[in-house]
Amino acid sequence: MMTGISLAAVINVLLFTFLVMTAIAIVRVRHLFAVAMLSGVFSLLSAGLFVALDAVDVAFTEAAVGAGISTVLMLGTMALTVTREKSTKRSPVLPIFVCLVTGAALVYSTLDMPAFGTAQAPIHEHVAPDYIARTPEEIGVPNIVTGILASYRGYDTLGETTVIFTAAVAVVLLLGSFSRKKQKRTGKE
Amino acid sequence: MDHHSILRVVSKLLIPPIIVYALYVQWHGDYGPGGGFQAGVIFAVAFILYGLVFGVEAMTDVLPTSFIRVAMSLGVLIYAGTGLYALLAGYNFLDYEAIGHGGHHAQEWGILIVELGVGITVASVMIGIFVAFASRTPKLKDEDW
Numbered sequence: 001m002m003t004g005i006s007l008a009a010v011i012n013v014l015l016f017t018f019l020v021m022t023a024i025a026i027v028r029v030r031h032l033f034a035v036a037m038l039s040g041v042f043s044l045l046s047a048g049l050f051v052a053l054d055a056v057d058v059a060f061t062e063a064a065v066g067a068g069i070s071t072v073l074m075l076g077t078m079a080l081t082v083t084r085e086k087s088t089k090r091s092p093v094l095p096i097f098v099c100l101v102t103g104a105a106l107v108y109s110t111l112d113m114p115a116f117g118t119a120q121a122p123i124h125e126h127v128a129p130d131y132i133a134r135t136p137e138e139i140g141v142p143n144i145v146t147g148i149l150a151s152y153r154g155y156d157t158l159g160e161t162t163v164i165f166t167a168a169v170a171v172v173l174l175l176g177s178f179s180r181k182k183q184k185r186t187g188k189e
Numbered sequence: 190m191d192h193h194s195i196l197r198v199v200s201k202l203l204i205p206p207i208i209v210y211a212l213y214v215q216w217h218g219d220y221g222p223g224g225g226f227q228a229g230v231i232f233a234v235a236f237i238l239y240g241l242v243f244g245v246e247a248m249t250d251v252l253p254t255s256f257i258r259v260a261m262s263l264g265v266l267i268y269a270g271t272g273l274y275a276l277l278a279g280y281n282f283l284d285y286e287a288i289g290h291g292g293h294h295a296q297e298w299g300i301l302i303v304e305l306g307v308g309i310t311v312a313s314v315m316i317g318i319f320v321a322f323a324s325r326t327p328k329l330k331d332e333d334w
Binding site: 056057059060061064065068069072073076077079080138139140141142143145146147149150151154155157158160161162164165167168169171172175 | 214218219220221222223224225226227230231233234237241258261262264265268269272282283285292293296297299300303304306307310311313314315317318319321322323325
């Protein structure tokens, strides 16, 4: 009876089920520590989905950043504020309506998308074949993703690195960090 | 967290492999999945784990904040410097052809160098942001977890 169902399909259905369950739990739970942990779980499950889609580089980033660093930073932020979400008295009808309409529009738009994994999809017919054909000759690194990111798209990656640097500068300016040692010496908080 | 001996022992055991793995991801980004960004994050995680378990001050004793600040800019400088070097050598900005003997050799080295820049910046930025948040935090009580 199981012959018609592939293992990949079972894994995908399982991952998506867990993903939806995690999302519902995030909405329901009021304790923010649990929410931070659950969003880490959500990221890890998405990383699993990316692996199932053969996007290992993206999965790697999602697991390291989404499940790792973001969770730690959310916990750090939580320690600076409160650990429980306030319950609102407003009616949830309008937000639910907006969510449902947006969701319906997104599902409707998927009907126009090319079939999943088809080689004729526009994304596979634009620059991708060019990169795949030229990377072994011009760059010579086995991982085409790295070849594109660091060589063909070196400008973009330089921009991204600068963005990360700018983010750190902004955080340091806002939180006035790195002054703990000084405060300790003067003995004032 | 002085009395959490299991956490302390396990995290001490885990930190060296995490750093080795980060270095593996950094230098093998052109052969397998990963690269400077992922390696930087993993590298930062080793220090953040140390900071979480043993306290931020213990971590900044190992990695002073002044060093983190310098490293944040150093990575971007390495990346942009590679571009400038190519420019000064008479090539386009970030054209790795300027490095060494050109061809695949130059591409390989160019990618390694800029990925190193990305790795240094990402690692120090992640550690820096963590320190920025954590050093403002009143010490977490065990009941809060």
